[in-house]
Amino acid sequence: MAKKQFKAESKRLLDLMIHSIYTHKEIFLRELISNASDAIDKLYFRSLTDSSVGLNREDFEIKLAVDQDKRLLTVSDNGCGMTKEELENNLGVIANSGSFGFKNEHKDQNDIEIIGQFGVGFYSAFMVSSKVTVISRAFGSDEAYRWESAGADGYTIEPCEKEHFGTDIILTIKEDAEGETFGEFLETYRITSIVKKYSDYIRYPITMDVEHEHLKEGSKDEYETVIEHETLNSMIPLWKKNKSEITTEEYNSFYKDKFYDYTDPLKVIHSKTEGSATYNALLYIPGKAPFDYYSKEYEKGLQLYSNGVLIMERCADLLPDHFSFVKGLVDSQDLSLNISREMLQHDRQLKLIATSLDKKIKNELVKMLKDERETYEKFYKCFGLQLKIGAYTGYGMNKEHLKDLLMFYSAEQKKLITFEEYVGAMKEGQEYIFYAAGQSVEQIALLPQTELVRDKGYDILYLTDDVDEFALRIIDEYSGKKFKSVSANDLNLATEDETQEIKKCKEDHKDMFDFMKTALDGKVKNVTLSSRLKTHPVCLSSEGEISIEMEKVLNAMPV
Ligand code: ADP
Ligand code: MG
Numbered sequence: 001m002a003k004k005q006f007k008a009e010s011k012r013l014l015d016l017m018i019h020s021i022y023t024h025k026e027i028f029l030r031e032l033i034s035n036a037s038d039a040i041d042k043l044y045f046r047s048l049t050d051s052s053v054g055l056n057r058e059d060f061e062i063k064l065a066v067d068q069d070k071r072l073l074t075v076s077d078n079g080c081g082m083t084k085e086e087l088e089n090n091l092g093v094i095a096n097s098g099s100f101g102f103k104n105e106h107k108d109q110n111d112i113e114i115i116g117q118f119g120v121g122f123y124s125a126f127m128v129s130s131k132v133t134v135i136s137r138a139f140g141s142d143e144a145y146r147w148e149s150a151g152a153d154g155y156t157i158e159p160c161e162k163e164h165f166g167t168d169i170i171l172t173i174k175e176d177a178e179g180e181t182f183g184e185f186l187e188t189y190r191i192t193s194i195v196k197k198y199s200d201y202i203r204y205p206i207t208m209d210v211e212h213e214h215l216k217e218g219s220k221d222e223y224e225t226v227i228e229h230e231t232l233n234s235m236i237p238l239w240k241k242n243k244s245e246i247t248t249e250e251y252n253s254f255y256k257d258k259f260y261d262y263t264d265p266l267k268v269i270h271s272k273t274e275g276s277a278t279y280n281a282l283l284y285i286p287g288k289a290p291f292d293y294y295s296k297e298y299e300k301g302l303q304l305y306s307n308g309v310l311i312m313e314r315c316a317d318l319l320p321d322h323f324s325f326v327k328g329l330v331d332s333q334d335l336s337l338n339i340s341r342e343m344l345q346h347d348r349q350l351k352l353i354a355t356s357l358d359k360k361i362k363n364e365l366v367k368m369l370k371d372e373r374e375t376y377e378k379f380y381k382c383f384g385l386q387l388k389i390g391a392y393t394g395y396g397m398n399k400e401h402l403k404d405l406l407m408f409y410s411a412e413q414k415k416l417i418t419f420e421e422y423v424g425a426m427k428e429g430q431e432y433i434f435y436a437a438g439q440s441v442e443q444i445a446l447l448p449q450t451e452l453v454r455d456k457g458y459d460i461l462y463l464t465d466d467v468d469e470f471a472l473r474i475i476d477e478y479s480g481k482k483f484k485s486v487s488a489n490d491l492n493l494a495t496e497d498e499t500q501e502i503k504k505c506k507e508d509h510k511d512m513f514d515f516m517k518t519a520l521d522g523k524v525k526n527v528t529l530s531s532r533l534k535t536h537p538v539c540l541s542s543e544g545e546i547s548i549e550m551e552k553v554l555n556a557m558p559v
Helices: 011-021 027-049 084-091 097-106 122-129 188-197 250-260 348-371 374-395 400-405 417-425 439-444 450-457 469-476 496-508 510-520 548-556
Strands: 060-069 072-077 129-137 144-149 156-160 166-174 206-215 223-229 267-273 279-285 300-305 309-315 327-331 407-410 416-418 432-437 460-463 481-485
Touching: 011 122, 011 548, 027 060, 027 072, 027 097, 027 122, 027 166, 027 188, 060 188, 060 469, 084 097, 084 129, 097 300, 122 129, 144 439, 188 206, 188 309, 188 460, 250 267, 250 279, 250 327, 267 348, 279 348, 300 450, 348 374, 348 400, 374 400, 374 407, 374 469, 400 417, 400 469, 416 417, 417 432, 432 450, 450 460, 460 469, 469 481, 496 510
Parallel strands: 060 206, 300 327, 432 460, 432 481
Antiparallel strands: 060 072, 072 166, 129 144, 129 166, 144 156, 206 223, 267 279, 279 327, 300 309, 407 416, 407 460
16 A cells, blocks of 8 residues: 655744743854854865865855844844755755765765754754744855744745855844843843853854944043954863873863852863763862852753764753762763753763763772872862762662762871771771761860770771761672671670670679669660770660661651
8 A cells, every 4th residue: 555644734843842842942043053053063074175176174154144123133144054955955844854864975084073954954044033034045056045934834845145155144143022022132231141051162262353442542530332253152171181281270270160169160171071971071179169069050061062063051961960060061072962962862972971980980089098198188088978879879879889989087097098008007907897986086085985095096987977977888898808786786896805704794793783673664675784895884885786976866857
């Protein structure tokens, strides 16, 4: 049987598309600039292989112009332009992408970075325009055409004049309506900031004539308006430059500009990765924790770019929670974007990148710990708590990954040390990694329980954050050595003789202990002789899984 073709109610389809694909109206400018950049890319590419084109890289430009009175915003390029047929096919057929076709034809040239692929971006112009006029002249042709449309009702094409090859997209910006403003898209400041946000790394200059007030020459208080032809984008993404060409200054000011911080970052991680996931990453470890870091308000995430065009401002899936403090961006060509290019289609590539970043960040921290102890300690003061929380949450899913990054205060060395350092300094015959929990280092040092362990010459890790003891319980052991609270009942510190002596003593004084227990009337579970006291007459200890300190934390938690 002959198959019938689907028909589409193209008016409705276009209407749907214009109004439901994008969440942010401002995206239209990103789409038009991306198209202009693609058109230039195509011509530039031709100029590389065909010397008769006679154009150099510096000759290309994307120009923006505003006419406030007529409510016009124009995006012009001197790229390949479109013939009459191309105007029909590319702008008259929804979801037809000339750029995608071009990309396919030149698949083997990996230096082309064409952005377009879906054949719908152009129509986003109708979100903000009551009319869109396209004047285009294909390179090498002397005919120009005007394509014009007010949206779903259709379009017209007619011959016209155009001095140079390339394309002008002229938007008649909608009048402000109730609840919706469009006038902002005619404001220089707004346009500049949209370009900066989404198109800063388009590889050709995006220019605009911008008015500036200048002090008149020779005058102290008289101003004049000067129009300057400005380039709005920075063009070369910092992360695409070679590391050796970038100064610390550049890295740092990029960070402060982009991520709104006053403090220099502690560390820059800049990497180009190829393999199962191909991407560029520029990551920063901040110099201090943001004020809301340990609160629910804090949102983790990295900026996500595809071919230098911003796709997502904060992509949370790229960062594991335990490294949520990392700021930065990822640029990848491999992402399968969804049609609005605001989100990703599949998360498979994203997962690959996320896994690779997780490893990278960890390695960088391990290296910092080894080579730059002071910097690491600074880092740890800000974000160590997050690492400990990371080791504890998710049933310790990440404990192996994180345990080498953790540090605790050492009673012996009077500073933060790692588990590795603790175990490395253990005494002959020492069975456990001892720890004691409390409110502060000073307070823990006064605990009667710490005295005997210290007396035996064993070091103790002092745990002062609520999560610490929970984390250690989950981590369970390091290098075959179990963690042991100094408050536990089974420290096994006594020698054989001492044990015998204690046993005898316990029996001798059994009546007194029973009496004390009755007198304390249910307030304690048991009263017994302790072998762990030296200068203190008595101490409280806990039995079972939950320590006294943990119990305090649990009791303080909201139910
Ligand atoms: P996409 O960019 O995903 O291909 P668009 O809807 O943005 O989809 O554009 C459709 C097609 O129109 C492009 O593929 C391209 O062939 C053509 N086009 C759009 N803008 C221009 C331009 N400024 N110069 C030349 N061709 C253009
Ligand atoms: Mg496009």
